[in-house]
Amino acid sequence: MLETIAPGPEAGAVSALQRRVDKLSSLLDVATAMAAERDLNQLLAVILREVRDVVEADRCSLFIIDHERGEIWSKIAQGLEIREIRIPIGVGIAGYVAQTGEKVNLADVYDDPRFDRTWDKKTGYRTKAMLCVPMKNRDGRLTGVIQAINKTRPAGLSTGKTADEVFTAEDEEMLRALGAQASATIENALLNDEIDHLFEGFVKASVYAIESRDPTTSGHSERVAVLTLGIADSVERAGGAGASYRALRFSPAERKEIRYASLLHDFGKVGVREHVLVKANKLFPLEFEMIKQRFEVIKRNAQVEAWKTKFGVVCEHGQRGHEHALQGIDAALQAFLNEADDMLRFITECNRPTVLAEGGFERLHEIKQKVYESFSGEKLPYLGDQELEFLSVRRGSLTLAERGEIESHVVHTYKFLVQIPWTRELKRVPEIAYAHHEKLDGGGYPLKLPGQSIPVQSRMMTISDIYDALTASDRPYKKALPHEKAVDILYDEAKQQKVDKDLLDVFVQAKVHETLKEVKPVPMAALSRLDHKTTPEITTQAQAKVAASSTAPIAGATAKAAIAVATNVAISVQKIGEKAPAPAVKKAKTVAAIARAPRQKTTKKANNAGNKSRRVSKTKRKKGAR
Secondary structure: OOOOOOOOHHHHHHHHHHHHHHHHHHHHHHHHHHHOOOOHHHHHHHHHHHHHHHOOEEEEEEEEEEOOOOEEEEOOEOOOOOOOEEEEOOOHHHHHHHHHOOOEEEOOHHHOOOOOOHHHHHHOOOOOOEEEEEEEOOOOOEEEEEEEEEEEOOOOOOOOOEOOOOOOHHHHHHHHHHHHHHHHHHHHHHHHHHHHHHHHHHHHHHHHHHHHHOHHHOOHHHHHHHHHHHHHHHHOOOOOOOHHHOOOOOOHHHHHHHHHHHHOOOHHHHHOOHHHHOOOOOOOHHHHHHHHHHHHHHHHHHHHHHHHHHHHHHHHHOOOOOHHHHHHHHHHHHHHHHHHHHHHHHHHHHHOOOOOOOOHHHHHHHHHHOEEEOOOOOEEEOOOHHHHHHHOOOOOOOOHHHHHHHHOHHHHHHHHHOOOOOOHHHOOHHHHHHOOOOOOEOOOOOOOOEHHHOOHHHHHHHHHHHHHHHHOOOOOOOOOOOHHHHHHHHHHHHHOOOOOHHHHHHHHHOOHHHHHHHOOOOOOHHHOOOOOOOOOOOOOHHHHHHHHHOOOOHHHOOHHHHHHHHHHHHHHHHHHOOOOOHHHHHHHHHHHHHHHHHHHHHHHHHHHHHHHHHHHHHHHHHHHHO
16 A cells, blocks of 8 residues: 655745746746837737736736826736826825835735725726836836736636735745846837837928928828828738739838838929929919010000001091091001900910910910010010920920929939938838839839839839829819829829739729828918918019019010019018029119119109198298297
8 A cells, every 4th residue: 555645845845946947937938028029019018918927916017107297107007998097106006116116015905095996996806915116227217117916826726816915025026027127128119119209200300391392282292101001901902903912911110111101202302493393384473474564565565556656647637537547546456455465365375284275386486476666676576485485385384304303303312211221121211212103114214114123112102192193182283183083094004004003903992092081181381481372473482583584575564563573573582481592682672673763753752842841831830829
């Protein structure tokens, strides 16, 4: 018969030793798990899960000290619905530990007046034992507090049930060790978050800079980013659409890469001259205003000549019996004025960024062949060579040279982005942004990349960029197109092998455009140094310079018109908030001074006369009083 030997004290000691070894082993596992996680929310969840297991607690909370606000906050409170709570330092048990740096180990928190029973009453949970220890970094600075609640029995005794036990000195030791490890890891995570926020702020500031130069495209970069990410998210669940990309997946880091590339894809526009960037019509506003003033001079010349002719007839023959001749002169004058008005209307139509009508180019040449006589007797054409060139643009508002300058923004974008020391996860941002104007047939710019040489992220961005440009309602040079019309244009581009049809199918079938409903418009009023809607005559410093340096016959305009032009130049320079070139300002002031001179002289005489009259009246009143 075998003799049953009762377990002696040695067996209990071995068991306790084994538990300690297991806990120390768990500490290594916790350190490994924490080192592998960089996301703060996930890291806090890992720490709390591991702390709960190591010290055998029912629940755990981790509070981080916000020294600037004098608070401790918890992103996660296990077992509670609340996801974040904030407590002033010094309030409650956790607040006390954060203030003093002393550990607290209580058998029953209800015996301690510092404990707030509010959450227990709300949740029905009974908090009893509590262990709360400070977290300190390498420098000994308090960074947070770890709180373990309700000690549980070890596994095998009564798993998961709260024991009427307190946390032991060993638990304190373990929790302090975990706190030290967690403190360093959390600080790294917080630093990583700060770097992310810093870079996010830099990206937003860059977008702000882009859109401040051209407020009419406000929100474009953000909308393109939302649409491009929408395509990326929809590819993997596209079903029949986008069959060739069904296996394509993007990690969180790759999604961030797409977002940054989309937000910064137009940053190079800061390198494009502003008057070209915001050009709404074929002629700059001041150039068109000069043409209008020129036609006023042309009509005024005709009226003067008609009056001279009529005066000659009356002086030579008298008015009686020659009424018919005088009426003929008036009729010819009216016909000429009507023709001049019709030519100006045609020029106005040509100035808009629409497709030049059939025969329009020939009629512009006919108008240019006509000449008028300036006040100095010089014969000048109705249209200058540069005006004819600009008005003859067949599509849009830009000349070939200006379009090339606009297209150069992609190169400027790339040169800017490659200067940034991107992390390994974001290193393709410059490449993705660089290719957003490339086309599958190799007809894009600037590299003319064919087909598969274009990154798939760039192909997604191309669709988003075109769609937003077509449907945006804030462009002064075109009307917004409805969704259906924009999609038709994109499919036409796909037929011509310019955009990716599979990705376009994903865009349409997943209704990616509906994600824009959640995008809040960016308030760009503060960005606009000049209100383009209320001041259409002049939009930029460069246009002011055009006014001052132009050789157009402004001398032929009336004094009132000259004053208006010069005043507009001055207003433009002031509103733009930029220092205009000295020659431009000097010329503008000269024009204004010459135009104002007769009025100033007359006004001065009138003022002197008024002053003299007032002095005489005052003298008479004094004599009467005597």
